[in-house]
Amino acid sequence: MTYVHAQWGTSKHGTPAGFSRHQVLGQDACEACTAAKKAYDAEHYKRPEIKEAKRLQSLAKQRAFARLREAHPQEFGVLYEEEKAKLVANSA
Ligand SMILES: [Zn+2]
Numbered sequence: 001m002t003y004v005h006a007q008w009g010t011s012k013h014g015t016p017a018g019f020s021r022h023q024v025l026g027q028d029a030c031e032a033c034t035a036a037k038k039a040y041d042a043e044h045y046k047r048p049e050i051k052e053a054k055r056l057q058s059l060a061k062q063r064a065f066a067r068l069r070e071a072h073p074q075e076f077g078v079l080y081e082e083e084k085a086k087l088v089a090n091s092a
Pocket residue numbers: 012013014018019022029030031032033034
């Protein structure tokens with residue numbers, strides 16, 4: 001039990017930090033931590049400066065992705081087909 005406590009440090013269940021701790025430990029988060037993270041995110045992403053930062057981040061990703069695809073069309077095609085096959089296999 002001491003070992004488990006040491007893994008958690010000062011993080012507590014039912015908090016966003018607890019959610020992150022579950023992730024670091026490779027665990028599925030418990031219900032309390034999942035609810036705390038969801039509530040935190042809902043408030044966090046309502047903030048205008050966060051919305052704008054996310055919008056710019058998304059636009060930059062789209063543009064970088066388009067440039068990468070254009071620069072390496074064959075590699076992109078191979079990766080695309082591999083990922084598509086994985087998704088199809090996982091949904092079966
Ligand atoms: Zn938890």
